[in-house]
Amino acid sequence: MTELDTVAFDIETTGFDVDDQLTVVGFDTDVGSRIFLNTNGRTPPSNLEARVNEELASSVSLSVQQTERALLCEMSAFVESTLANRDAKLVAYNGERWNGGFDLPFLRTRLCYHEIDWPFTGLPYIDAMDVFETRFNTSGDTLTAVYEELIGSGLTELDPFADSKEAVEAWETEDFESLVRHNVADIRRTRSLMRLAERYCSKSHFTMRSLDPVA
Template structure:
């Protein structure tokens, strides 16, 4: 399991209902972060990527799209060219668990809506939330709380939000820089926690599943 490189994965949305839409899809690896931003036809700051990268040790690449459909198409092309057939595993925090999760179920619904095929065929997946609920003694249950308890507050300066719910308002108000900064911080928390879990937990503590579809 640990021979597979970790690619952290997360999404941002306008809400939790089936007719809400994706605003951000993000991935994070050792070499940097890849952010897909849906502006819904609005223009982001022209120097958005440069401003986000000013204070970061590893690079952030931002792909700005005008619609949810083009965001999903660009994400699909990225996964096919960069992740598929590589020795990697996708990792999320409450992305998909045996009794629920959010990110992958929401993504499936939006892919169905746009009639776009499932992009993660041949990839493996682990949900980090399961490990931290069962193998660590923490008082918090959110991604940020668990990260700060076990690792520290090193990403606090990057994240402009106290609560992830602020991301919806930022997108609506066209504050795309704050939205992207929050997303970079969150996705890096996820990957850092997975690295920590792999240091202290046995392989049998991780539940890995294949994301290959049946058909």
């Protein structure tokens, strides 16, 4: 399993209802972060990518779309052209578990709404939350809390939000820089925790699922 590169994944949305939409989709790999932003027709600052990279002091590639459909199309093209051809596994924190999860179910609904094909064929998936709930002794159950307890506050200091709910308000008020920085912090927390788990847990402690659709 460790021979597969970890690709951490996280989304931001306008809410939790069936008619809410994606605002950000982010991936983090060993070479940097790739972020897809839906501005809903609004114009972000022309130097947004440069500002995010300056704040995070790291490699962030930002792709800006005017609609959710355009974001999903660009994200799908990236996954199919870049990730599907690598020896990689997709990892999220509460992205999809045997009894629920958020990111992948939400994404399926929005892809279905826009009649866009599922892009993750060929990528195995691991939910990091399962490992940390069962194989580590932590008092917190959120991504941020577990990261701070086991690794530290480095990324938290770069995250402008104390709670992910603030991401909704940031998108509504066009604070795109804070929104993107928050997403980058989350995908990097996820990837760091997965690396930590692989150092201390056996292969049998992880549940790897196929993301291939039946049809």
